[in-house]
Amino acid sequence: MSELEFILEEDGSYTIGNKSYISKDEVYGEYECADRGLLLPFFSEYTWPLEVRAFLYFMGLLYCFLGVAIIADIFMGSIEKITSKTRKVYLTSEKEDEPEVIEVRIWSDAVANLTLMALGSSAPEILLSIIEIIGNDFRAGDLGPGTIVGSAAFNLFVISAVCVMFIPKGEIRRIKDIKVFAVTTVFSVVAYLWLLIIVVAVSPGRVEVWEAVVTLVMFPSLVLIAWLAEKNFFGVPNKTDTSKQIELGNFQPADKFLRERQYFRDGRLDRDGLVAFIKEVKNYPGLTDEDAAVLAASKLVESQSHSRMWYRVGAVRSMTGGRKTQPQLSYKLKEVYSAMNEHPEAPTVGEVPQVQPHKNAIVDFHSASCAVMENIGKFQVAICRTGRMDNRVSVRVETIDGTATVDQDYIGINEILTFEANEREKFIDVEIINDNQWEPDEEFFLKISLLMDSEKREGVQLGRISIMEITILNDDEPGIVMFQKRGFLVKESIGNAVIPVVRKNGADGEITVKWRTIDKSAVSGRDFTGGEGLLTFKHTETLQNIEIPIIDDMTPEKDEHFEVELFDPEGGAKLGQINRTAVTITNDDDFNSFLTNMMQMTNANVHALQVHHETYLSQIKDALNVNGGDIENATCMDYILHFLTFGWKIIFALVPPPGILGGWLCFFVSLGVIGLLTAIVGDLASIFGCLVGLKDGVTAITFVALGTSLPDTFASKAAAVQEKYADNAVGNVTGSNSVNVFLGLGLPWLIAAIVHAVREKDFIVQKGNLGFSVGLFTGLSILCIGILLARRFFGFFGKAELGGPPVPRYASGIVMMSLWMVYVLFSSFQQYDYFGKG
Numbered sequence: 001m002s003e004l005e006f007i008l009e010e011d012g013s014y015t016i017g018n019k020s021y022i023s024k025d026e027v028y029g030e031y032e033c034a035d036r037g038l039l040l041p042f043f044s045e046y047t048w049p050l051e052v053r054a055f056l057y058f059m060g061l062l063y064c065f066l067g068v069a070i071i072a073d074i075f076m077g078s079i080e081k082i083t084s085k086t087r088k089v090y091l092t093s094e095k096e097d098e099p100e101v102i103e104v105r106i107w108s109d110a111v112a113n114l115t116l117m118a119l120g121s122s123a124p125e126i127l128l129s130i131i132e133i134i135g136n137d138f139r140a141g142d143l144g145p146g147t148i149v150g151s152a153a154f155n156l157f158v159i160s161a162v163c164v165m166f167i168p169k170g171e172i173r174r175i176k177d178i179k180v181f182a183v184t185t186v187f188s189v190v191a192y193l194w195l196l197i198i199v200v201a202v203s204p205g206r207v208e209v210w211e212a213v214v215t216l217v218m219f220p221s222l223v224l225i226a227w228l229a230e231k232n233f234f235g236v237p238n239k240t241d242t243s244k245q246i247e248l249g250n251f252q253p254a255d256k257f258l259r260e261r262q263y264f265r266d267g268r269l270d271r272d273g274l275v276a277f278i279k280e281v282k283n284y285p286g287l288t289d290e291d292a293a294v295l296a297a298s299k300l301v302e303s304q305s306h307s308r309m310w311y312r313v314g315a316v317r318s319m320t321g322g323r324k325t326q327p328q329l330s331y332k333l334k335e336v337y338s339a340m341n342e343h344p345e346a347p348t349v350g351e352v353p354q355v356q357p358h359k360n361a362i363v364d365f366h367s368a369s370c371a372v373m374e375n376i377g378k379f380q381v382a383i384c385r386t387g388r389m390d391n392r393v394s395v396r397v398e399t400i401d402g403t404a405t406v407d408q409d410y411i412g413i414n415e416i417l418t419f420e421a422n423e424r425e426k427f428i429d430v431e432i433i434n435d436n437q438w439e440p441d442e443e444f445f446l447k448i449s450l451l452m453d454s455e456k457r458e459g460v461q462l463g464r465i466s467i468m469e470i471t472i473l474n475d476d477e478p479g480i481v482m483f484q485k486r487g488f489l490v491k492e493s494i495g496n497a498v499i500p501v502v503r504k505n506g507a508d509g510e511i512t513v514k515w516r517t518i519d520k521s522a523v524s525g526r527d528f529t530g531g532e533g534l535l536t537f538k539h540t541e542t543l544q545n546i547e548i549p550i551i552d553d554m555t556p557e558k559d560e561h562f563e564v565e566l567f568d569p570e571g572g573a574k575l576g577q578i579n580r581t582a583v584t585i586t587n588d589d590d591f592n593s594f595l596t597n598m599m600q601m602t603n604a605n606v607h608a609l610q611v612h613h614e615t616y617l618s619q620i621k622d623a624l625n626v627n628g629g630d631i632e633n634a635t636c637m638d639y640i641l642h643f644l645t646f647g648w649k650i651i652f653a654l655v656p657p658p659g660i661l662g663g664w665l666c667f668f669v670s671l672g673v674i675g676l677l678t679a680i681v682g683d684l685a686s687i688f689g690c691l692v693g694l695k696d697g698v699t700a701i702t703f704v705a706l707g708t709s710l711p712d713t714f715a716s717k718a719a720a721v722q723e724k725y726a727d728n729a730v731g732n733v734t735g736s737n738s739v740n741v742f743l744g745l746g747l748p749w750l751i752a753a754i755v756h757a758v759r760e761k762d763f764i765v766q767k768g769n770l771g772f773s774v775g776l777f778t779g780l781s782i783l784c785i786g787i788l789l790a791r792r793f794f795g796f797f798g799k800a801e802l803g804g805p806p807v808p809r810y811a812s813g814i815v816m817m818s819l820w821m822v823y824v825l826f827s828s829f830q831q832y833d834y835f836g837k838g
Contacts, residue, residue: 032050032690032691033687033690033691034046034687036683036686036687036690037682037683037684037686037687038131038132038135038679038682038683039679039680039683040680040683040684040687041687050691053691054688054691054692057684057687057688057691058688060684061681061684061685061688061703061707062707063644064677064680064681064684065681065707065708065710066319066320066644066645066648067645067648067652067677068124068674068677068678068681068707068708069316069319069320069711070316070320070322070645070648070649070652071648071652071655071670071673071674071677072120072121072123072124072312072316072670072674072711073313073316073317073320073322074652074655074658074666074670075120075123075666075667075670075671075674076117076120076121076312076313077313077612077613077657077658077663077666078612078658078663078664078666078667078670079116079117079119079120079663079667080310080313080612080658080663081612081658081659081662081663081666082107082116082662082663082664082667083107083112083116083117084107085106085107085662086106087106108227108230108231109230110177110180110223110226110227110229110230111223111226111227113732113735114184114222114223114226114735114738114739115223117732118732118735118736118739119739119743120312121312121712121736122151122736122739122740122743122744123671123674123678124674124678124681124708125144125147125148125151125708125740125744126148126740126743126744126747127674127675127678128143128144128147128678128679128681128682128704129144129145129147129148129744129745129748130144130675130744130747130748130751131144131675131678131679131682132144132682132748133748133749133751133752134748134751135679138751138752138755138756138763139752139764140207140749140752140763140764140765140766141696142695142696142697142700142769142770143682143685143686143696143697143699143700143704144682144700144744144745144748145700145745145770146696146697146698146699146700146701146704146705146770146773147700147701147704147705147708148740148741148744148745149192149701149770149773149774149777150700150701150702150704150705150824150827151704151705151708151709151740152188152192152737152740152741152777152781153701153705153777153780153781153820153823153824154705154706154709154713154820155709155712155733155736155737156188156733156734156737156781156784156785157780157784157816157817157819157820157823158709158713158816158817158820159709159712159713159716159730159733160730160733160784160788160816161812161813161814161816161817161820162713162716162717162720162813163716163717163719163720163726163729163730163802164791164801164802164803164809164812164813164816165809165810165812165813166717166720166721167720167721167802167803167804167809168721168803169806170452171803172798172799172800172802172803172804173720173723173724173725173726173729173800173801173802173803174725174726174792174799174800174801174802175725175726175727175730175731175792175801176725176726176727176731177230177727177731179229179230179232180226180229180230180731180735181727181731181734182229183222183225183226183229184222184226184731184732184734184735184738185734185785187218187222187225187734187735187738188734188735188737188738188781189778189781189782189785190218191218191737191738191741191742192741192774192777192778192781193778194214194215194218194741195215195741195745195770195774196771196774196775196778198211198215199765199767199770199771199774200767200771200775204767205764205765205766205767206762206763206764206765207749207752207753207763207765208753208763209750209753209754209757211749211753212746212749212750212752212753213750215741215742215745215746215749215750216742216743216746216747216750218738218741218742218746219738219739219742219743219746222735222738222739222742226735311715311716311718311719311722311728312711312712312715314715314718315711315712315713315714315715315718316711317628318714319641319710319711319714320641320642320644320645320648320649321626321627321634321637321638321639321640321641321642321643321645322622322627322628322642322649323622323627323628323629323630324627324628324630359387359388359459360387360388360459360460360461361385361386361387361388361389361391361393361419361459361460361461362385362386362387362388362461362462362463363383363384363385363393363395363419363448363460363461363462363463364383364384364448364462364463364464364465364466365381365382365383365384365446365448365465365466365467365468366381366382366383366384366465366538366541367465367468367537367538367541367542367543367544368465368467368468368469368543368545369468369469369470369471369541369542369543370468370469370470370471370507370538370540370541370542371441371470371471371472371473371503371506371507371540371542372432372470372471372472372473372507372540373432373472373473373508374432374434374435374472374473375432375434376432376540377431377432377434378429378430378431378432379429379430379432379539379540380427380428380429380430381427381428381430381446381468381470382425382426382427382538383395383397383417383425383426383427383428383448384424384425384463385419385423385424385425385426386424386463388459389421389422389424390421390422391421391459391460392418392419392420392421393418393419393456393459393460394416394417394418394419394451394456394460395416395417395448395449395450395451395460395462396414396415396416396417396448396449396450396451397413397414397415397416397417397428397446397447397448398412398413398414398415398446398447398449399412399413399414399430399444399445399446399447400444400445400446400447400467401444401445402442402443402444402445402469403442403443403444404442404443404444404470404472405444406444407433408433408435409432409433409435409442409444409472410430410431410432410433410444410470410472411430411431411433413428413430413446415428416451428446430446430470432472441471441472441473442471442472443469443470443471443472444469444470444472445467445468445469445470446467446468446470447466447467447468448462448466448467449462449466450462470540471542473506473507477505477506477508478506478507478508478509478511478571478572478573479503479504479505479506479507479508479511479542479573480503480504480505480506480573480574480575480576481501481502481503481504481511481513481535481537481566481569481573481574481575481576482501482502482504482566482575482576482577482578482579483499483500483501483502483564483566483578483579483580483581484499484500484501484502484578485578485581486578486581486582487581487582487583487584488581488582488583488584489584489586490550490583490584490585490586491585491586492550492552492585492586493550493552494550495549495550496547496548496549496550497528497547497548497549497550497583498545498546498547499545499546499547499548499564499581499583500543500544500545501513501515501535501543501544501545501546501566502542502543503537503541503542503543503544503573504542504576507537507539507540507541507542508539508540509539509571509572510536510537510538510539510571511536511537511569511570511571511572511573512534512535512536512537512569512570512571513534513535513537513566513567513568513569513570513573513575514532514533514534514535514566514567514568515532515533515534515535515546515564515565515566515567516530516531516532516533516564516565516567517530517531517532517548517562517563517564517565518562518563518564518565519562520560520561520562520563520582521559521560521561521562522560522561522562522583522585523562524562526551527550527551527560527562527585528548528549528550528551528562528583528585529548529549529551530548530562533546537573546564548564548583550585559584559585559586560584560585561582561583561584561585562582562583562585563580563581563582563583564580564581564583565579565580566579566580567579612657612658612659612663613657613658613659614657614658614659615657615659616653616656616657618657619653619657620653622649622653623649623650623652623653624649624650624653626638626639626642627642652670652673655669655670655673656669681704681707685699685700685703685704686699688703689703695831695832697769697773697827697831698827698828698831701773701823701824701827701828702824702828712736716728716729716730716733717729720802726800726801726802729802730788730801730802734785749763749765768830769827769830769831772826772827772830772835773823773827773830776822776823776826776827777823780819780822780823783819784816784819787812787815787816788801791804791808791812796808797809797812
């Protein structure tokens with residue numbers, strides 16, 4: 001066969017044999033960058049000014065990043081549905097004919113994190129690399145590999161820096177599953193070293209089939225070894241038996257009304273726990289049953305173990321004005337919730353510790369609330385000590401804003417109060433600011449908390465009233481005293497019935513009022529322990545409680561009641577309208593119906609927060625409404641973000657919800673939509689970079705890498721602040737970076753290498769720019785990992801990957817940020833041949 005003659009004409013056209021071809025430049029002429037996209041432009045932009053096109057492509061790129069984040073939210077919902085599958089395990093129980101049934105998750109945490117969840121967070125980068133190669137006739141490009149490496153650099157350097165620096169002051173976070181982290185870290189370094197070897201050393205400038213196969217096979221190898229490490233297969237001893245925690249720590253009771261007696265343990269709810277919770281909530285006046293259910297849901301969600309995916313979904317919804325993954329609390333409920341969780345190591349609300357007066361000193365306020373005039377200036381609040389008296393104890397007293405604000409309405413307090421041995425009472429001075437302007441009644445709070453030092457927490461515990469409400473009034477009357485309600489319903493097994501007596505319309509001076517019980521169908525000595533007593537309201541105090549012991553005779557009986565009466569007030573006070581109240585002792589069956597209702601409300605609140613939708617109806621409803629329909633708690637920013645992303649939400653609401661076919665239909669459909677949207681993102685980025693004079697490699701490591709990694713940044717920060725350990729914040733970064741290489745480069749390179757082998761050609765990958773970028777990142781990543789390890793093992797850093805003392809914490813974060821800037825700057829210089837021809 002004779003060789004065809006090639007003739008290049010002066011106008012740029014050319015002839016091969018007897019066929020003429022028009023050059024690319026002649027087709028596009030001055031229509032700049034029109035040939036850079038696979039799908040774009042959809043229509044002619046020839047007459048548009050270059051600056052206008054660049055601006056529109058940039059805005060389109062940002063808008064598409066939001067679209068990718070929203071569809072990734074749905075994609076991750078399907079993953080959550082898939083990985084939440086459980087299997088039943090039957091255990092022996094006390095009843096021979098009724099074995100105990102528990103449900104154990106099928107998916108291992110390590111396998112789920114490195115497969116479906118890693119794919120969920122890295123899908124845009126991986127699909128961008130695959131689409132670029134396929135759309136480029138199986139030739140290697142700069143955008144896909146650049147995004148893979150650039151995203152890895154941003155994840156490791158920037159996300160780690162943010163997590164290190166933004167831990168709450170005085171706190172630390174350590175990686176709990178250090179063995180899995182070690183495996184993923186080693187693989188992340190090996191992954192990029194392997195890239196460097198095959199691109200620069202083994203087969204410079206080209207990738208062979210076997211090299212791509214090895215790259216891809218590293219992915220299942222990583223998953224297998226991480227799973228073996230999680231199961232402690234390598235025999236490295238743990239301080240705690242994590243394998244048992246993994247198997248038994250995630251089970252769900254088949255009958256949650258009978259199993260798992262501590263309802264906040266592992267995020268499970270039961271009736272006994274809810275009773276304890278209600279008792280705790282009732283210490284805070286003015287809360288409804290609905291408020292209690294919202295607080296229970298908040299604590300329940302907080303107590304559950306969450307994956308990195310959960311935090312990423314929450315970050316995306318915050319960025320788009322969607323339904324939040326945590327309950328939205330009103331201002332009042334936030335104050336109560338904060339008081340109930342005064343220390344991260346404190347017991348959960350459902351596990352209220354029993355008072356041990358002989359073992360510990362009990363410190364609390366004399367009253368749960370007080371009221372003062374605005375012009376009072378300084379006044380004293382009594383803090384009482386009971387129980388053990390032979391030791392020296394200290395507590396922290398601090399103020400919390402309510403409708404009254406510090407430095408405007410009162411002087412803030414944050415000090416340590418020390419009780420010497422045998423000291424029963426101390427006073428703290430509170431100063432009110434009189435601004436000579438009329439204002440409605442305002443309130444703020446005083447809170448007692450234990451000190452952070454574990455040694456100073458020994459021998460002391462907080463009493464029932466650890467938070468006190470202070471109301472600023474414009475009234476100097478002694479006030480009236482009355483019961484809070486006309487009737488109270490208590491369970492026979494409650495122990496003590498707590499009956500609040502309130503002081504209204506003034507709180508000036510010290511007053512007293514007597515009380516007595518009156519037998520009705522319930523009789524003192526048989527059903528309750530009655531009698532008489534005296535209540536003392538000190539100056540400014542507005543609430544006192546009468547405690548009446550209820551006798552539980554453990555026999556079924558009808559509802560019974562007795563009355564409590566107030567009489568003979570002194571000190572200028574008067575009796576209010578409700579000077580007599582009825583206390584009804586109900587049997588357990590009626591009280592159980594109330595508890596059942598509370599459990600249903602709590603479960604409904606928790607169910608509304610799940611990250612996936614079961615039906616089209618709920619999915620479309622969430623898409624149509626700001627904050628997923630929770631308009632009461634929607635902010636102005638939620639409305640703005642919802643308006644900006646409304647189009648994407650409506651389109652993606654048509655994707656099958658995860659509740660259909662176990663989540664798999666949603667998984668594949670949303671993956672396809674991510675692929676289509678990623679192709680558009682690739683075109684927008686490439687054309688935008690061309691219009692502003694940036695090479696694809698620079699656009700990839702800056703704009704595209706940042707756009708795809710920002711949701712992960714917000715998710716990691718939230719996980720760092722809210723989680724007890726650092727695994728979900730930075731522990732998964734190395735695993736995600738490894739998966740990016742093995743799937744994002746291994747899979748497309750394998751496809752391209754096979755196609756070129758069939759064509760009997762080499763699959764060319766330019767070694768200069770990619771090799772430099774990979775080599776630079778590998779070196780800097782080893783340095784960054786070294787910083788994290790040093791933080792874990794050296795006391796100077798607090799012996800933790802995240803948080804610690806301020807100076808080394810911020811110094812570590814700044815160094816990590818600097819590593820990312822060095823990577824971006826030097827890689828960009830290499831793209832423009834500052835270090836030699838790429």
